Amino acid sequence: MSPHALNVFIVHAHPEPTSFNAALRSTAVHTLESLGHRVAVSDLYAMHFNPVVSRGDFTTVHNPDRFNVTLEQRHAVAHGGLAADIAEELAKLQRADLLILQFPLWWFGLPAILKGWIDRVFLSGVVYNRTSLYEQGKLKGKRAMACVTTGGPAGAFGPDSLNGDIRDILAPLHRGVLAFTGMTVLPPFVNYHVPYEGEASRLAMLARYRSHLVRFDTLEALPMPKMADHLAQFKETIRAKAQ
Amino acid sequence: MSPHALNVFIVHAHPEPTSFNAALRSTAVHTLESLGHRVAVSDLYAMHFNPVVSRGDFTTVHNPDRFNVTLEQRHAVAHGGLAADIAEELAKLQRADLLILQFPLWWFGLPAILKGWIDRVFLSGVVYNRTSLYEQGKLKGKRAMACVTTGGPAGAFGPDSLNGDIRDILAPLHRGVLAFTGMTVLPPFVNYHVPYEGEASRLAMLARYRSHLVRFDTLEALPMPKMADHLAQFKETIRAKAQ
Helix, strand or coil: CCCCCCCCEEECCCCCCCHHHHHHHHHHHEEEEEEECCEEEEEECCCCCCCCCCCHHECCCCCCCCCCCCHHHHHHHHHHCCCCHHHHHHHHHHHHHEEEEEEEEEEEEEHHHHHHHHHCCCCCCCCCEECCEEEEEEECCEEEEEEEECCCCCHCCCCCCCCCCCHHHHHHHHHHHCCCCCCCEECEEEEHHHHHHHHHHHHHHHHHHHHHHHHHHHCCCCCCCHHHHHHHHHHHHHHHHHC | CCCCCEEEEEECCCCCCCCCCHHHHHHHHHHHHCCCCCCEEEECCCCCCCCCCCCCEECCCCCCCCCHHHHHHHHHHHCCCCHHHHHHHHHHHHHHCCCEEEEEEEEEEEEHHHHHHHHHHHECCEEEEECHHHHCCCCCEEEEEEEEECCCCCCCCCCCCCCHHHHHHCCCHHHHHHCCCCCCCCCCCECCCHCCCCHHHHHHHHHHEEEEEEEEHHHCCCCCCHHHHHHHHHHHHHHHHHH
């Protein structure tokens, strides 16, 4: 293992084991392992991962009368009350130096099984708290990257295009999940028009993905807001509301 | 029933029956029924709605060797092969003149149970097809509106704020789901900082929501792209890719 070996964690969300998403996932595993990194994979469909936040997320109960997700999360974290599946995913997330989310773009967003992985595993008090957001988020030091497939062609996802810029479509994930918790967000690797592409085009996509991964260390991170730049406004709002 | 009576369909996604989201839902039911409209509600948590797209969505099989979601959806629609829970939700959606999505903003997006309701119920060939998008989408004539709660204060969701404009955060839903399928998108009703507000503030939010609903017929729709304005670019891209 090289001294620069990283822990990579790929969270994979596609129902078909022979899908192009699976080929991208395997490409990432082989490429990153061949560079000397350790790679863990959570294949959410294969794991039958449950994406629905509920009281079943916890073995502890903070308030039996009213289920407040955030408060139950914080209580469970403080009292060792996380369900086993959440604890396992959280451990993998905390070990990771680089998180890769592998998914098809469904309805301009994440497949529900992946959205629910975030809803359940990104626990309040562990990955953020009210004063630890963005550059102060608790996952700082980690990098994150989305690898996405779309049905629509590239031309439908550019600036001023029919669907709008793919960066805007991915912004809630990039900004509101990854940067929000302190992670450095790498440029996404987007594969367009996948269902309508032939073998040669798909192989070219995999080759481009290999190149993207080999140089991921040199990719310029996406610009993200800093809490420090908004602190005055943020505090003022909280104060105004509290009166 | 008034001659202007509409079919309203509220899809509700919160795990706690006494939550503020539930109060917003009830406010909508009572307000809209008192105006003479018919209101149907899908309470996804109460229904234990399954949000995970899988072969279980269909009683038919198009390709047993490779699960392509879009192709299986189209085949199931053509052959009466939809699972009962999907068929029921689709029937409610198709009857609706006004769709209201009621949810807490989790990680800048929908709770997984609601994202999966869209993933499973918004079937290819039924709500859109490759040439029926946006103003030509198959749900045209329907109106849709999000009613959202946030933990963060309003000041953290304005233009140039820490989290960015709430309209940008909701854009994948507004543009990529609701407008994409032809629906007219009404301005969202956003309730900020909900967990930290007292009783008086919450009651004021419910009163404002009532006013919003009473005049929903007069609300100006959000501007959305039109397929007609992008058709040349879209066709060109498809043609270029096909060569």
